[in-house]
Amino acid sequence: MGLIVQKYGGTSVADVERIRIVARRVAKTFDQGNDVVVILSAMAGTTDNLIGLAREVTDSPEKRELDVLLATGEQTTVALLSMTLKAMNYPAVSLLGFQAEIVTDPNFGYARIVKIGANRVRELIDKRNIVVIAGFQGWDAEGNITTLGRGGSDTSAVAIAHALKADVCEIYTDVDGIYTADPNICKKARKLDKISFDEMLEMSSLGAKVLQIRSVEFAKKYNVPVHVRSSFYEKEGTMVVNEDSSMESPVVSGVTCNKDEARITLKKVPDQPGISAKLFSPIAEAGIHVDMIIQNTRSGGQTDLTFTVPKTDFKAALEISSKVAQEINAEEVLSAENIAKISVTGVGMKSHSGVAAKMFAALADENINIRLISTSEIRISCVIEEKYTELAVRVLHSAFELDKK
């Protein structure tokens, strides 16, 4: 018995029938004597439909108004779930972001949570209500509606769990936990019982789209235990927790891949101070998120500068790069869209050497050419040709024996 925060994603509340399934699970948890706070996303597809509607109006809808529009998605699902619970004779009350006192900065479309009052939530819990809160949304200090960006409901859930000092934040999704690799790619992929926040952070940012990265940052910062599990099955999922002595700390926990990026290279750039800023300032101003940046020193006072950007921003980034290349007298601009980033992640890496060597060797054995390399303390990423993605995932999964516990 305790206070349990449950977050259900878009596929779990995609229609009235699925909402009924969610209601039954919530009711069961409540019947076990727990206090339950539920955070919901919009129905799967709704957010995209609403963005489509806004695009009918204009290519670049005003961000404040877009948030007002998008916030209707979660408003719909919290009302429907509360109705369902009420019809089942459970004491449910829905709250929108502003009613749950989720205060954010005024950065429309990608707002950050500043404070959670949650007085009313606590009051309702104390009276043994099931509180159903709209995820993804809040309001700023001036009372404008804001949204937290794609996947923001995860962050809502973790932040609310923290504010309420919940015992656990359960994230219900359409997968049943975190795997050593994408099971669709690698049949030997194994579900992890536990994973550390740091590993999850690296994996989230690398394309394992189970949790929004900011929710993991938040959970790590405030040490909120997160349980990722399936809304379709009863069995336990994966606990995301602080790294501690009781964890196995495998050298490598998982292999992830990301095909959403493209590569741009400026050849023979004069190796002078300020050159990088000349390139990356206009790119940042265009709102383009740069992922990897790699620069090799070359002889003759020249260097090659390579970076990757989301495929959706590729054209814009290439245009800016070509313009800058002329200004700074770079020899030429090369680019490739058919790339993939393969990464191995694991907190155990910190204390083990040879992980990189093993990774490169495994890829070399299959004649997979490595184009770019970047590393963090607990991750090594290689950019390869896109067509080798699945092969690389499987090869690395075996090389690091991830199928064995």
Add this chain to the structure above:
Amino acid sequence: MGLIVQKYGGTSVADVERIRIVARRVAKTFDQGNDVVVILSAMAGTTDNLIGLAREVTDSPEKRELDVLLATGEQTTVALLSMTLKAMNYPAVSLLGFQAEIVTDPNFGYARIVKIGANRVRELIDKRNIVVIAGFQGWDAEGNITTLGRGGSDTSAVAIAHALKADVCEIYTDVDGIYTADPNICKKARKLDKISFDEMLEMSSLGAKVLQIRSVEFAKKYNVPVHVRSSFYEKEGTMVVNEDSSMESPVVSGVTCNKDEARITLKKVPDQPGISAKLFSPIAEAGIHVDMIIQNTRSGGQTDLTFTVPKTDFKAALEISSKVAQEINAEEVLSAENIAKISVTGVGMKSHSGVAAKMFAALADENINIRLISTSEIRISCVIEEKYTELAVRVLHSAFELDKK
């Protein structure tokens, strides 16, 4: 130049293309130097769709949660209109009911406006913004979302116009004004330039569905000039104003009809005190709205009791009536669904006699049998067989020479 409140109904904002037309009209009014506050309904059909969704969950959705769900309708249109205006480079800001400080009682689904703060609205107007407010919705003292009931956006508009001391409250709709009769029934129907609040009140309650009756009550109480006009044409519509000396005060202003009611009669009810209460208390408890009540004294200590209810509540009312009839020893219960109420309305009636006689004679000339009669100071209503509805409207329109100004 002044402060103009414009309210657009569901058909005026039914899709992005129509919202664009509304935006152009708003922009034009703004360009003429006026301050403009816009009140919107949900897109036509949205409210019904949302109710349908709730009914998928349960036959009797929790009212608080239904209001949360329904409120998404206007939230969508205000966001879209504001985006459209912004894309046209007009300074538009959307506000939801709670943001516009529309405080209501906690009577979910049929809440009444208690107070309008409108501080933020005024601030925004002072900075020359076009303020786009979600109609139909507010919040109660505890911060719960409420809705005002069908057609509630009219009431929102009038209440906001009053709170802001607006020069006029323009109600844009799919008809171009108030007519002496329904033009679909009576080809000779003539648009009125002016009509008094009292006449409009009687007509609203009698089935001329142009304005929600509560909005007219509100406008009358606070003397808010209302201009009913078409959102598709430029021409002037009908002004609804306080009766004053400058008005023509015709004997009869219009003929209306209503086919939405059904009749129930309890025959030979013992003529004793408390009998009516025994019947109408359980009917009121069942939430059934009774319109006409007529009781004729009969000889022998017995009377007939007749009343009308909305057709949608007919079955429930009949069931209650049959039960009560047994308890009070009434002889039998008669009922009819195929009835219509025909009314003539006009402030001039107060000072003219003979209106009733003329009405009865005109109907008699066509052999239309009058089943029930009820009157107010400025209205006479007759219940007739439904099949004679259109004939009766045309006959009365001619009898009172409504086609002539």
